[in-house]
Amino acid sequence: MSETPRFDALVIGAGIAGLQAAVDLADQGFKVAIVERDPSIGGAMIALSKVFPTLDCASCITTPKMAAVARHPNITTFTYTEVLSVGRAGDRFVASVLSKPRYVDEEACIGCRKCEYACPVEVVDEFDGRLGARRAAYIPFTTAIPQTALIDADNCTLCGACVRACPTDAVVLDQRPREWQLEATAVVAATGWKLTPVGAKPQYGGGEITNVLEPTQMERLLAPHGPYGRVIRPSDGKIPESVAYVQCAGSRDQTLGVSYCSRVCCMYAIKQAMLLSGSLPIADITIYYMDIRAFGKGYEEFYRSAQAMGIEFVKGKVARLTENDDQSVTVRVERLDQFGQVEERRHDLVVLSLGMLPGEDVRQRFDLEVAEDGFVMTPQPKDAPCRTTVDGIFVAGTASGPKDIVDTIVEAGAAATEASLYISKMIAAAETATAASSADVTSPAADRVEVKV
Amino acid sequence: MSPAADSRQELKELLKRLRAERPTIVEAATTRSNAQRATRRVIKIELAKGPATVPALASACSLPSADALWHIAAMRKYGELVENGQDGDYCLYRLTPNDEGSD
């Protein structure tokens, strides 16, 4: 026997989909490994402000799920660890994973942040939408799990301040990456999404206009611990008087190779608009759209309350965004509701409602087939939406296409059921095989009646 | 908990060895960090004169205003500065009273 750790299930990705699938499997008594490549579990959701349609704060929903996973006796969590490949070995899967060096001993670190306070290097913070700052020694965000510091080697000047500051001698600057393997009977791929590139469209400034934001950046501006502590525009800190949303900025557009609808952008734009009108009571907020797709439970009602709050919805296609001298942005729109007449309007801040791309190259890494849209292919979409082209690997959440949190969580529960049944079947098959080889027994299935339908 | 002399020596050697391992990365990081700290010093001097808005600070320090804002965000996060009212459409920032010299 090798020393390869064995689990009933491997969950790849600890976004809300992975977290939910892991808990559902562990609650049924299965041993689960959840592997996350970021330094904390939580995925994209933990960086959101509040979430539609209930307007709960995203942290309030995510942190308890994160804590439940971290504490569950049947779940082992690996963070800052990337699943490189998954391959079948007999009746189980073998995954190769890469644990990246934190340069901090996870066992010894007590999360006191003394290293972070001591670190003299400040860099752009990815977690805060590249708007705020963090140190080179840092804990990614206040509610991160684990509360373990890490050191960003690309920006570390090797001054040694963190080593000296740490009260538990946890800093290990000569840590190395470690590639290792684990085995699991079933796999749940919950590898999530990434944003379509902000610079994809030259007509929208190609990502070069400072006050044209990614929607995830606006989420951070609206979040309780956002980079500026309030909504101001990144070019110069002006409190915006008018904010605009450009819908379908990265989706439903064949020229970008994203012909599909990203499903969440209408709703997050409406949500952000509502939150903005709370935090910027006098600002004008305009949403330029083609169709408002408020299709989920309670979503149409949400859309109507936004209209009632005075948010302006303009049906039109935005042709161009240009930066003005005062760093405001001019939106040139073809009004679909007015014979395509062209109109220009100035806004202090423009948010591009970008769409979703797959978060991982699952074809290369896990040998899963993908559909035309690039997301994991589900060959039985109607009656078994979590099955993939590999028996024993199931998919949950946005890994199989854009989805909101509600649909993601439901699908994670479904993937857990599929995985649970699969694991039980494999265990039973193994037991039958052992029993059959050890003694003469009649098959218990012999008295089953075949029914014709 | 002051580290013993030999462990201080050990650390020094470790840092030296690591620097030798990836010289270009460390050098580039150090250059960036130095530049950033120089800018930060200028900003602090300017702010010590009194509360300022981002555009005012940017022009006083000859910085692009977006960069000035980033420094403000960084200082705010680590408790070195707080908001101090508004001037028109812009927030005013001032140094945290008893924190000017820290860090």
Next chain:
Amino acid sequence: MAEDAAPKIGVYVCHCGGNISDIADPETVARFASGLPGVAVARTNMFMCSDPGQKLIADDIQAGLVDRVVVAACSPKLHELTFRSVLQRNGLNPYLYEHANIREQVSWATSDHAEATAKSESIVAAAVAKAGRLQPLDPIVVETTPCAAVLGAGVAGLRAARDLAQAGIEVALVEKTAALGGNVAKLDRLFPNQESAGELIGRLVDEVLHDERITLYTLASIDRAEGYVGNFTLHLRQKAGGVVVDRAARLNGRTIGAYRPFEGFMIGDHGAAEEGQNGDDERAVVIEAGALVVATGFEHYTPTKGEYGYERLPQVVTLPDFIELMAGVEPGSRLEHDGRPIKSVGFIHCVGSRQVEGVNKPQADGEINEYCSRVCCTATLAAICDLQEKCPGVAVYDFYQDIRAYGRGHEEYYEKASKGGAVFVRFAGAEPPAVAKAPAGDPCLVTVRCKDGLTWGEEVEAGVDLLVLAVGMTPSDVSTLVDSLKLPVGTDRFLLEVHPKLRPVELAVNGVLVAGASQGPKDVTEATATASAAAAKAMTLLSSGRIELDPFVATVDSQRCEGHGLCVEECAYPGALVLTEENGATRAIVNAALCTGCGACVAVCPTNAIDVAGWTLGQYEAMVDALLAEPQEVTP
């Protein structure tokens, strides 16, 4: 009432990342709390529910600093359980916990900072007063019936039954009609992969009929349900002709059946009647189940007479009617309806959905259907594509508000329909299209007139030979179940989950799960996903054979009880309170599993012999006193 030892209460005030601290000041509240009698420590944290927040409490318990806990944060609905388990994990009885809601009840309801802080202080003071009087309680443990009942045999019910059975759970699958497959059986090819509805249903039914752990009842409806998680009893009425497929029926091979397009999968050689209950009359069936999965689906919205000409003009049909019509059309053949050739077809979206107050007639309950039915846009576009493919010459007009082709592979139908020449006209919900009989001599039969939102509100008029109404979804009638188990229903009349993100497939009644379109409009993919998710919850509930329930139930002090019986009359839950003879005296006895802890009995007891554990009168009094106490310190 003297306490054994002085309590050591820990108070933890949450900022909720600004949700609370933007309005009320947690630091001031904590300072105030630390001065209250019995409070050993008072602390604050950015997110008490996060790991670092929970650790604060754990450390204090471990250090012996506190033996009772008050967290002042969001609604107890969200995180009371989270914090109780912190106590439990650290060796304290989980019921030595009191939750103070200062978010929903204060910071989200009050905008004045000083008032909000003062109000938070009062609420915390009350919680602390109660915490001092808390007693350790033990959860009520009940054995569970290792069986689940699934109501409705549409795709969601079939999928849930199959998942549960494969997990080793006995399942009773109850279907109201004679056929399996639900509304999907009334379709032809399904978006987005054009799979045939019959094949899909056949596959699911095949698995269900093969699994001997599933007992299927058709033509069966629920009269009444009772019980609680782990032990529900369903009283069914099965109509004559209803089939029971159980182990015996499988042994006799009585499970042969066939799929009939636009009807569903029928058990029996020639339909249900032959294989039924030997022509008996209705019969009663009683089912015991540990968990219920409600998968009763939806019904198509029926337009009112005259709505868009429905039932007035024979050329006005619903989308399901049109789908059935098209299923019989051979490619390249001439499209006919009502004996007339059809050269143009109009479609109107959002019929019965996205209704507008004052424009659309309210439904029977006086409410309008504000919700979007989610599937009708894509279903309409798919029908248009089918029409364009089979009958290329037919003109198509599509009247819509927004095209909500959101799902994987949906947008393609929109593109295809547009490329195929469909003319799209956009109307506003407040100004729906007007439908009229075409004037005599007009080549078309029906005219649709509407202000086109795509052309500056220009009035457009289209003459069509057939008008298809994309009717939305309304929930199936499950009132007998809803009434007897007191299940929550939303303003949209669909079953209402506890929380769309935290517990999306659970209803507020423990042990009752929801799957498919009974919860709200869903396509098949989404319906089967909720079914499997509900199965996961049921599997967890039933796997250990026992369930722990909260101990907040009535308790009778038999010394004080004089057997008046007023409480029994007052109790609304059959069996929860009964009178028994005890050593010659009449006494009230509580069945803890049936009692909901509502406290109605407490109010009527003339001798104050009843209290609800965890919510005693003494505790209430202490809370009220604390609330009414003069503020000790006026906050700035």
